[in-house]
Amino acid sequence: MTAHVLAEAGYSVLILEEGRRWALSDYGNNCPEGMKKMYRRRGMTPIMGSVPIGYAEGCCYGGGTEINSGFWHRTPPEILLRWKAQYDLADSYPKDLEPHFIWLEKNLHVSLHGREWPASTRMFARGIEAMDWSYQEVPRVVEGCESLNFCPNGCPSGAKRSMSLSLLPQAEKNGARVLTNCRVKMLIKRNKRITGVLANLLREDGTQELIRIDAEHVFVCCGATETPSLLRRSGIRFHIGDSFRVHPMLKVAAQYNEDINAHKSVMPLLQVKEFWPEISLGGAFFANGHLAMLLSENWPDNNLLMHQYTKMALFYVAVRGTGKGTIRSSLTGEDTTSIRYDLSAEDLRHLSKGLARLSALLLAGGAKTVYPAVYAIEPIADEISAIRWLDQLLPKAGISLTTIHAFSSCPIGERIDRCAADSFGKVYHFDNVYINDGSMIPDSPGVNPQGTIMAFARRNALNFVETNK
Numbered sequence: 443m444t445a446h447v448l449a450e451a452g453y454s455v456l457i458l459e460e461g462r463r464w465a466l467s468d469y470g471n472n473c474p475e476g477m478k479k480m481y482r483r484r485g486m487t488p489i490m491g492s493v494p495i496g497y498a499e500g501c502c503y504g505g506g507t508e509i510n511s512g513f514w515h516r517t518p519p520e521i522l523l524r525w526k527a528q529y530d531l532a533d534s535y536p537k538d539l540e541p542h543f544i545w546l547e548k549n550l551h552v553s554l555h556g557r558e559w560p561a562s563t564r565m566f567a568r569g570i571e572a573m574d575w576s577y578q579e580v581p582r583v584v585e586g587c588e589s590l591n592f593c594p595n596g597c598p599s600g601a602k603r604s605m606s607l608s609l610l611p612q613a614e615k616n617g618a619r620v621l622t623n624c625r626v627k628m629l630i631k632r633n634k635r636i637t638g639v640l641a642n643l644l645r646e647d648g649t650q651e652l653i654r655i656d657a658e659h660v661f662v663c664c665g666a667t668e669t670p671s672l673l674r675r676s677g678i679r680f681h682i683g684d685s686f687r688v689h690p691m692l693k694v695a696a697q698y699n700e701d702i703n704a705h706k707s708v709m710p711l712l713q714v715k716e717f718w719p720e721i722s723l724g725g726a727f728f729a730n731g732h733l734a735m736l737l738s739e740n741w742p743d744n745n746l747l748m749h750q751y752t753k754m755a756l757f758y759v760a761v762r763g764t765g766k767g768t769i770r771s772s773l774t775g776e777d778t779t780s781i782r783y784d785l786s787a788e789d790l791r792h793l794s795k796g797l798a799r800l801s802a803l804l805l806a807g808g809a810k811t812v813y814p815a816v817y818a819i820e821p822i823a824d825e826i827s828a829i830r831w832l833d834q835l836l837p838k839a840g841i842s843l844t845t846i847h848a849f850s851s852c853p854i855g856e857r858i859d860r861c862a863a864d865s866f867g868k869v870y871h872f873d874n875v876y877i878n879d880g881s882m883i884p885d886s887p888g889v890n891p892q893g894t895i896m897a898f899a900r901r902n903a904l905n906f907v908e909t910n911k
């Protein structure tokens with residue numbers, strides 16, 4: 443988004459991307475291959491804390507948008523008002539963001555599926571309707587989805603309007619240059635200015651070179667974990683990496699009597715709105731490997747279910763995430779990143795209640811049994827076993843959590859006592875370095891974050907152009 447706005451405004455732009463640029467023909471692999479090519483640490487980044495969380499993020503030209511599901515939300519007005527109240531975030535009322543959402547939704551073809559819902563979506567809808575809860579089919583950044591079920595491994599049909607197929611080519615057309623396989627190791631500081639970066643360039647023949655690039659302005663857009671890590675190892679630490687947040691997610695497998703064939707279709711397209719923004723219930727990507735990982739929590743009892751995979755689908759409870767975490771760059775001299783997030787008591791309560799509601803819903807929609815990713819708890823086969831989690835807390839030592847939504851590690855706003863950068867991403871105490879990615883989002887949005895990140899990124903980049911005329 444940043445490169446697109448700056449290139450269009452006539453700036454000379456160089457994009458440095460650690461990952462590779464893949465061709466469309468490299469997309470749509472199986473999960474292990476897709477994760478090896480397009481994810482950081484093959485999709486296995488640990489978040490340490492009172493309950494460890496498995497975290498995955500993109501590492502390729504186009505970043506997370508290449509591997510995400512493309513679910514799109516505008517930031518809920520209540521959340522924006524809360525950011526105004528708590529961070530004094532300027533120009534962030536719904537009316538301020540609306541033009542950016544409108545532009546993005548048009549240019550990224552944000553739209554509904556527009557075809558018959560697959561069986562897993564229909565079963566989910568049946569359950570929600572039986573519970574009489576409000577829900578929506580979530581629009582996606584997709585034009586003409588063929589329901590191939592490859593979202594997290596790169597969409598091989600090109601239907602997903604990921605950055606490599608949408609804004610980045612436009613930026614390149616406007617003169618932006620790109621160096622891929624190029625990991626920025628450090629920003630070079632002189633007093634209150636950044637004069638450029640030191641980066642490690644990996645060539646196709648396997649050789650590496652440390653290069654220095656001088657720049658007039660630097661936008662750090664490495665994502666919620668790597669942006670604070672890079673800034674901190676460059677000696678920029680004011681409120682950087684001290685307030686990391688995620689949406690913790692608990693997955694379940696639902697077993698039906700009939701074939702669902704979730705492995706052959708796009709994931710369930712609905713989200714339950716009834717408990718937003720604190721608790722979301724939705725459908726997860728399905729592959730046999732993902733099912734096996736979930737069942738492995740209680741493998742001796744559940745492994746034979748793998749033979750039933752055509753009758754199973756995966757769903758999740760995601761909570762807004764009110765715990766706090768930190769991002770630190772490694773002290774050993776290597777530029778690796780340590781991530782911590784401590785689940786709050788509220789998170790655990792919301793996950794437990796969410797499991798109760800999701801399980802009740804799935805059973806009402808025709809599921810025979812629900813298998814949560816929790817070690818040593820019984821599968822849920824009736825409403826009473828489901829509903830008991832409304833009042834009982836899941837065992838902290840047994841829950842297996844994951845997340846793919848991370849933010850808030852460098853919050854923006856006018857409250858200098860708690861923010862890392864001003865309302866438009868300019869890092870406090872520096873003249874020419876900006877943050878413009880998920881790290882700037884002041885607090886958990888409670889909805890899929892891509893829309894929020896892109897709307898703020900566009901707003902900030904345009905503000906930069908305007909104020910630097």
Ligand SMILES: Cc1cc2nc3c(=O)[nH]c(=O)nc-3n(C[C@H](O)[C@H](O)[C@H](O)COP(=O)(O)OP(=O)(O)OC[C@H]3O[C@@H](n4cnc5c(N)ncnc54)[C@H](O)[C@@H]3O)c2cc1C
Pocket residue numbers: 458459460461498499500501502503504505506507509510511512513514515594624625626627663664665666668669672846847848878879880881889890891892893895
């Ligand atoms: C599997 C999956 C599914 C998801 N589904 C959805 C969804 O349906 N809807 C939604 O809204 N969100 C979804 N998300 C989350 C969403 O994709 C991310 O929130 C979003 O992409 C974050 O954008 P970003 O610009 O902050 O960082 P990223 O998209 O992560 O981009 C950061 C880029 O910086 C590069 N980089 C990092 N460090 C360096 C360095 N030192 N030097 C050079 N380059 C560097 C990385 O390689 C990466 O390409 C999903 C995420 C995943 C992983």
